[in-house]
Amino acid sequence: MSKSGNLALGMRPKLSERVADQLRERIQKGDFAPGAQLPTEGALVEQFGVSRTVIREALSSLRVDGLVKAHQGRGVFVCEDISQQPFRLCSKDLSEQDHMEQAMELRLHMEVSNAELAALRRTDADIEGIEAAIQKQHAAHLSGELGQTEDFSFHLAVANATKNSYMVDFLRFLGPFIIPANALHQMEPKKLPDYQQSLRSEHQAIAEAIKARDSNGAGTAMRNHLRKGLLDNSMARDI
Amino acid sequence: MSKSGNLALGMRPKLSERVADQLRERIQKGDFAPGAQLPTEGALVEQFGVSRTVIREALSSLRVDGLVKAHQGRGVFVCEDISQQPFRLCSKDLSEQDHMEQAMELRLHMEVSNAELAALRRTDADIEGIEAAIQKQHAAHLSGELGQTEDFSFHLAVANATKNSYMVDFLRFLGPFIIPANALHQMEPKKLPDYQQSLRSEHQAIAEAIKARDSNGAGTAMRNHLRKGLLDNSMARDI
DNA sequence: TATCATATGTTGTATGATGAGTGACGAATT
DNA sequence: AATTCGTCACTCATCATACAACATATGATA
Numbered sequence: 001m002s003k004s005g006n007l008a009l010g011m012r013p014k015l016s017e018r019v020a021d022q023l024r025e026r027i028q029k030g031d032f033a034p035g036a037q038l039p040t041e042g043a044l045v046e047q048f049g050v051s052r053t054v055i056r057e058a059l060s061s062l063r064v065d066g067l068v069k070a071h072q073g074r075g076v077f078v079c080e081d082i083s084q085q086p087f088r089l090c091s092k093d094l095s096e097q098d099h100m101e102q103a104m105e106l107r108l109h110m111e112v113s114n115a116e117l118a119a120l121r122r123t124d125a126d127i128e129g130i131e132a133a134i135q136k137q138h139a140a141h142l143s144g145e146l147g148q149t150e151d152f153s154f155h156l157a158v159a160n161a162t163k164n165s166y167m168v169d170f171l172r173f174l175g176p177f178i179i180p181a182n183a184l185h186q187m188e189p190k191k192l193p194d195y196q197q198s199l200r201s202e203h204q205a206i207a208e209a210i211k212a213r214d215s216n217g218a219g220t221a222m223r224n225h226l227r228k229g230l231l232d233n234s235m236a237r238d239i
Numbered sequence: 240m241s242k243s244g245n246l247a248l249g250m251r252p253k254l255s256e257r258v259a260d261q262l263r264e265r266i267q268k269g270d271f272a273p274g275a276q277l278p279t280e281g282a283l284v285e286q287f288g289v290s291r292t293v294i295r296e297a298l299s300s301l302r303v304d305g306l307v308k309a310h311q312g313r314g315v316f317v318c319e320d321i322s323q324q325p326f327r328l329c330s331k332d333l334s335e336q337d338h339m340e341q342a343m344e345l346r347l348h349m350e351v352s353n354a355e356l357a358a359l360r361r362t363d364a365d366i367e368g369i370e371a372a373i374q375k376q377h378a379a380h381l382s383g384e385l386g387q388t389e390d391f392s393f394h395l396a397v398a399n400a401t402k403n404s405y406m407v408d409f410l411r412f413l414g415p416f417i418i419p420a421n422a423l424h425q426m427e428p429k430k431l432p433d434y435q436q437s438l439r440s441e442h443q444a445i446a447e448a449i450k451a452r453d454s455n456g457a458g459t460a461m462r463n464h465l466r467k468g469l470l471d472n473s474m475a476r477d478i
Numbered sequence: 479t480a481t482c483a484t485a486t487g488t489t490g491t492a493t494g495a496t497g498a499g500t501g502a503c504g505a506a507t508t
Numbered sequence: 509a510a511t512t513c514g515t516c517a518c519t520c521a522t523c524a525t526a527c528a529a530c531a532t533a534t535g536a537t538a
Contacts, residue, residue, distance in 0.1 A: 014490070016299075040519065051492040053292075056520090060255075060296050064303040072520045073499035086325030087412040089405060102405045109352035117348075166328060166341045173326040253521070279488060290523040295489090311489045312530035 016057035019048055023058060027067055027078055038068065038076040089174070107174045108226045111155060114171070115206055115222035118161035119215040126161035130207050133157045134200065141196045154203055158222075161210065202228070255296035258287055262297060266306055266317055277307060277315040328413070346413045347465045350394060353410070354445055354461035357400035358454040365400035369446045372396045373439065380435045393442055397461075400449065441467070 023038075032038060039047065044055045059076055062068045066085055070076045089103055118126065133154040140147030152175055159168045202225040209217035262277075271277055278286065283294045298315055301307045305324050309315045328342055357365065372393040379386030391414055398407045441464040448456035 016490085042519090053491055053493085057295070057299050057490095059520095060299045061303050064300050070520065071500080073501080073518080075500095075519060085412070086327050087409060088325050089408075102403045105356075105403055106405050106409065109356075110349065113348035113352070117344075164341045164344055166345050169328075170326060170345065173324070255521085281488085292522060292524090296521095309489065310531080312487080312532080314488060314531095 015050055016054045016061070019044075019050060019054055020058035020061040022048075023062060024065075024067065027062075032078050034078050034080050036078050037074075038078065040075060087173075103174065104226075104229075107171070108223070110167070110170060110174070111158070111226060112219045112223050114155075114159045114162050114167055115210065115218040116215045117164065117167070118158050119210045119213050119218040121163050122161040122210050122213070126157070127207070127211050129160065130154065130157040130210065134203050134207060137203070138200060141193075141200070147196070151199070158206065158210065198228075254289055255293045255300070258283075258289065258293055259297035259300040261287075262301060263304075263306065266301075271317050273317050274319050275317050276313075277317065279314060326412075342413065343465075343468075346410070347462065349406070349409065349413070350397070350465060351458045351462050353394075353398045353401050353406055354449065354457040355454045356403065356406070357397050358449045358452050358457040360402050361400040361449050361452070365396070366446070366450050368399065369393065369396040369449065373442050373446060376442070377439060380432075380439070386435070390438070397445065397449065437467075 026032060038044075038059075041052055041055050041059070045052050048055065059068065059070065063070060066079060068076050068078055089099075133150065133156075137147045137150035137154060140150045155175075156168060156171060159171045162168075202221070206218055206221040206225060209221050265271060277283075277298075280291055280294050280298070284291050287294065298307065298309065302309060306318060307315050308318055328338075372389065372395075376386045376389035376393060379389045394410060394414075395407060398410045401407075441460070445457055445460040445464060448460050
């Protein structure tokens with residue numbers, strides 16, 4: 001068809017995403033109330049002046065986000081509770097520096113809580129897992145590796161001891177945002193062994209406090225550990 | 240009524256979602272390495288024996304989740320950093336009770352940190368916002384309303400004082416999971432005014448500690464406040 | 479060698495047809 | 509009259525095909 005005169009959409013990014021964004025907006029603005037039925041695909045086709053393919057891809061987008069639910073034979077409806085909307089950590093109006101600082105801060109507080117809870121609830125198996133993680137990181141260091149994966153495993157093991165799976169999930173979600181910030185890469189190779197040594201001793205301190213069921217001690221040990229990481233990235237604040 | 244996963248009741252899963260799940264699995268299992276190119280849509284059509292529409296809807300799903308990125312004319316590639324994966328709070332293998340407990344625990348620790356940080360960083364404007372929220376909740380109570388929205392606004396105001404937008408975002412994300420758990424609805428109407436009164440005084444205590452820049456005080460006040468909410472729902476643990 | 483035109487492969491979009499679930503209406507049966 | 513059941517219109521789900529837009533490799537040409 002004649003696509004030359006094509007409307008106020010602008011056509012640089014994918015059409016389907018632009019349509020999806022517009023629909024998202026209208027939903028969140030309350031244009032379509034929760035539980036209400038969206039216009040049918042055919043109606044949207046006419047409204048936006050695009051093909052049904054585009055409309056369906058846009059709706060698919062909203063469906064994955066948990067904003068709408070499609071019922072075959074009935075229509076597409078706005079979800080009653082939009083609480084299922086996923087949490088993302090990518091505010092585009094933040095500088096890279098701010099983003100990193102705030103994400104790291106979020107992780108720090110969360111991990112301090114993890115350590116405190118772990119100390120209260122840990123089983124013997126948890127202790128084994130935590131110490132095994134420390135051993136593996138040590139082994140990685142001896143092999144000349146950076147051992148970042150093993151480092152993260154330690155923190156996951158601590159989170160696991162809280163017996164709260166959401167804590168683990170959230171840490172696992174937060175992890176990738178933090179690891180790239182690690183100053184390991186730009187560190188002088190000469191200082192690396194010292195750094196790794198202090199890293200291990202900090203982990204050890206956390207582990208021992210957890211083992212001793214010392215909640216406060218585990219919390220402060222974790223706080224010191226992570227705050228040190230912040231300092232190495234020269235983004236310390238009053239955390 | 241069950242939400243989604245449903246093979247039994249004649250409600251068969253959509254083809255596109257089954258394909259999407261299989262692809263997700265293969266990606267996370269490392270079958271497709273990060274940065275690698277997925278098979279072309281045409282290849283996937285043959286592999287799965289479905290139409291291109293289905294393949295495209297499945298890929299669209301992965302795209303929204305941030306697992307893959309499609310480039311017109313080149314192909315579909317697994318994202319280098321899967322960090323953009325959204326965080327969801329809906330582990331299906333958890334009982335409703337466990338889900339609520341763990342989500343609430345996550346919120347509690349996060350809000351305690353918020354209160355502590357708010358006390359350190361609050362400006363005078365933050366104090367005004369917090370106290371305004373308390374006033375509005377009071378007004379709502381006087382009007383005979385439950386004032387749950389205003390209650391949440393108070394917590395958001397505290398989060399806002401941390402100057403960490405992710406704290407606000409995360410609380411806003413967590414909020415809807417918690418509010419329905421509030422025991423307000425099943426409370427004897429006679430006790431309601433007392434409950435609302437104590438709610439307000441707890442909020443007031445938090446606000447005053449923040450105003451006094453008493454970090455520890457604000458943290459414990461918030462902990463007490465939320466732990467009380469837990470007790471009212473008879474799901475107290477060693478938090 | 480360097481540059482440009484072309485061919486090929488890929489995703490994006492458009493269109494039409496068919497299958498399948500839902501709900502409403504009305505005719506047939508009890 | 510009340511209930512059952514078939515029909516029909518409407519909807520989303522899937523399929524199939526074609527073309528457009530973009531990226532890259534290939535080969536011809538200067």
